[in-house]
Amino acid sequence: MSASQIDAVALDGVGPLYDQIRRAIRDLILNGVWPPGTAVPPEHALMERLGASRMTVHRALVQLAREGLITRRRRSGTIVASPPASHAMLDILSIPEEVRGLGHAYALTVLQRRDGRAQRPVVSLFELGRAVDVVHLSVLHWADGVPHVLEERVIHLATVPAAAQEDFSTIPPGDWLLQNSLWSQAEHAISAVAATAEQAELLAIAEGDPCLLVERRTWNQGEPVTAVRLLYPGGRHRFVGRFGPYGKV
Template sequence: MRAKKAPTLHQQIINDIEGCILSGEWPPGHRIANELDLAEQYKCSRMTVNKALGQLAKANLIERRKKSGSFVTQPQAQSAILEIHDIKSEVQSLGLPYDYGRSSRTSRKATPADIKNLELGDSAEIIEIIGKHFAGPKVFCLEERLINLAVVPESRDEDFTETAPGPWLTSRVPWTTAEHLIKSVGASEHYAKALEIAPGTACLVIERRTWSHNGPVTHVRLTYPGDRHALVARFTPTDPTGKSSSF
């Protein structure tokens, strides 16, 4: 069994500040030490501090104000949460047998498109998994997913033949922020063949990006035939711990 690595200085800064915020030690509006003071405290470069604060801001735990510094964010009274249900549970709720089949798995250096989708550096490595979710004999959803190996290195040893990557990630990686893009498209020849539908059929496409405190985790494109999926939106208090929803 491998020994657990000590956190990097970059991660230690994130962990310490996050701990002070989530414990309530630092209330909303609390001013965080400036970059120079934090760099001196942690004996690291200002760039390392800047990167850590940037990730905390992306997670909506702090707000960075030009010429003023960084502050613990004020909690939002309400936020719109889009519920993306687990695909297996959704299929079973329809009274249909569920199955998942992996079509391909590739480990490679990130392409320009990958870098854009996951906000990665030029030398990043990713895993791309393409698979199909079935409801009975019909393809319910085509999943095209990228996983950032720098944040989820253990995915290198997972083949995703038995388990879809979404539930696998949910059980292993705590996330802080998610972003959804939803659109309707007509099925191209490629997607029509993959989904076993006629070209031009209306499809619902959901693209989701998810981040943890360590950086971007995954980008997934889920393509459904338009008559096989429903979206539910509800309003609920913001949960800064990221314990709800799924990857």
């Protein structure tokens, strides 16, 4: 933290002191003076600079964190948060394109794969028949080395038998399916869920943190193609759709 950085926090004299502090820091962030990843001055430095009590400074920072403008970590301090990634709400997304569109480097890790008869937990999770043969994949997608989304997917081998020969180490399953299969109908749902301990560890968030769960199933002429669950850390993402009176525009 430089002296010029903390000197940039200027109050406007309007309203409660905590709200003046909140607005001063907010404006520095929104105007790009403090870009994402910038260290926010610690509470004691802000107290000294602004002549405010610890409680007042703390209240301002808590509100900024609630607004998603800063991220507070006990050990690493407070930094300016990255803006949430935006997603087209109903499109069949290419996750690598999504990540690169945000200006980040893409990578993937296949965490687990199992081919053959779907096991009971998978049958329940994806509402499958008992005697269905699938490729069951768990994949972690990365953006600049940060976990971006956790994918769990089944691909129906009766409909897409070529999936058995693909290892998905270089091309993610969603992109591979767009190139190697057809679909005529899709079902799409988005819900808010809390991260389990295992999910939180993989996504580098805290257990119980809010996540956006995107669930999608596709069929081709009535035959199931794939079902996928995409778990996004809620604080890093938002979904956007634009519609007109006759559908998407």
